[in-house]
Amino acid sequence: MSLKQRLIEHIREAGPMTVADFMGAALYDTEDGYYATRPAIGGASADFLTAPEASQMFGELIGLWCAHEWSALGKPAFNLIELGPGRGVLMQDMLRATQRIDGFHEAANVVFVEVSTPLRDEQAERVPNADWAPRLEDAPPGPSLIVANEFLDCFPIRQFVRGEGGWREKLVGIADGGALTFGLSNALPAPDDEGSKPGMVREIAPALEGFMYEIERRLHAASSRALFIDYGYVAPEGADTLQALKSHKKVDPLEAPGEADLTAHVDFARLTRLARDANLDVGGPITQGHFLRALGTDYRADTLAKANPSHAQRLGRELRRLTHADEMGALFKAICLSSPNLPPPAGF
Numbered sequence: 411m412s413l414k415q416r417l418i419e420h421i422r423e424a425g426p427m428t429v430a431d432f433m434g435a436a437l438y439d440t441e442d443g444y445y446a447t448r449p450a451i452g453g454a455s456a457d458f459l460t461a462p463e464a465s466q467m468f469g470e471l472i473g474l475w476c477a478h479e480w481s482a483l484g485k486p487a488f489n490l491i492e493l494g495p496g497r498g499v500l501m502q503d504m505l506r507a508t509q510r511i512d513g514f515h516e517a518a519n520v521v522f523v524e525v526s527t528p529l530r531d532e533q534a535e536r537v538p539n540a541d542w543a544p545r546l547e548d549a550p551p552g553p554s555l556i557v558a559n560e561f562l563d564c565f566p567i568r569q570f571v572r573g574e575g576g577w578r579e580k581l582v583g584i585a586d587g588g589a590l591t592f593g594l595s596n597a598l599p600a601p602d603d604e605g606s607k608p609g610m611v612r613e614i615a616p617a618l619e620g621f622m623y624e625i626e627r628r629l630h631a632a633s634s635r636a637l638f639i640d641y642g643y644v645a646p647e648g649a650d651t652l653q654a655l656k657s658h659k660k661v662d663p664l665e666a667p668g669e670a671d672l673t674a675h676v677d678f679a680r681l682t683r684l685a686r687d688a689n690l691d692v693g694g695p696i697t698q699g700h701f702l703r704a705l706g707t708d709y710r711a712d713t714l715a716k717a718n719p720s721h722a723q724r725l726g727r728e729l730r731r732l733t734h735a736d737e738m739g740a741l742f743k744a745i746c747l748s749s750p751n752l753p754p755p756a757g758f
């Protein structure tokens with residue numbers, strides 16, 4: 411039975427499900443979920459293109475950022491942890507860029523946190539000496555530099571819609587003809603907060619709280635930093651950000667669960683609040699454009715173009731893609747969470 415048919419049966423028996431439960435099944439079902447079966451990142455046949463897939467400069471700068479922050483930690487033996495490494499391109503570029511940094515590779519224990527078996531195989535091809543952990547909780551203790559690009563946007567979201575009579579939760583149910591359809595719960599006993607207008611959508615990612623608990627535990631247990639880069643907002647606009655992508659095109663999220671990548675924008679204000687409440691230091695959020703420029707991406711593009719003039723045009727396009735406000739430069743944000751009492755991280 412297809413995942414879609416199983417979800418329809420489940421809803422028939424148990425009633426409509428939250429968007430988070432639907433998203434969780436579509437992404438993480440161990441038999442038919444997107445990550446178990448067909449994650450397709452990078453290249454023309456892919457579903458979506460991420461920054462490390464778009465340009466080697468992204469990983470090179472993040473690698474040098476890590477080397478700098480390793481110095482700030484006092485150059486200890488440490489875990490270089492990447493969450494959701496995709497095809498392993500980011501780590502491959504990071505490691506290449508840091509090859510000549512004295513002691514860095516010897517000190518780093520590379521750990522990938524990855525749910526997807528097909529992606530784990532691709533990661534092993536690019537970074538053969540890495541270790542894998544199914545969850546961050548399973549990564550070894552000790553000082554760590556954690557990086558995650560387009561990881562938090564996978565966290566399933568619940569959605570709430572403001573109607574004339576208050577807030578309702580968006581649910582996935584079954585239409586008359588038997589197809590999956592979005593619907594709304596009865597009105598919720600939720601306060602009608604100031605500034606909310608009919609039609610507005612609010613989103614929460616319940617799994618973010620549990621995940622942040624583990625980040626906080628780690629960052630308080632040993633001097634560490636966690637760098638997250640993702641698309642998202644600081645002030646919610648009240649928009650519906652659930653998005654399904656297949657072959658670089660937006661598709662109906664309910665059409666074929668498990669066959670398209672499903673994501674939502676990250677709530678950076680919530681992330682900041684959770685980190686501050688746990689007494690972590692917070693750098694940013696700032697835009698990806700600002701962050702990469704502060705790390706010297708213009709200079710890097712220039713150096714690469716001078717070494718290889720025939721690549722100058724392509725490098726210019728990549729630089730624009732990573733940093734320009736009309737491309738990834740403004741929608742994507744960087745945030746760095748740190749153990750207390752460390753110097754401010756580079757770039758923020």
Ligand code: SAH
Binds near residue numbers: 449493525544545
């Ligand atoms: N960072 C990569 C890939 C981003 S796609 C890049 O920038 O190209 C999201 C990645 O997170 C995939 O590798 C996916 O399999 C992984 N992932 C999603 N949810 C996860 C979870 N809960 N635990 C571990 N890995 C997860």
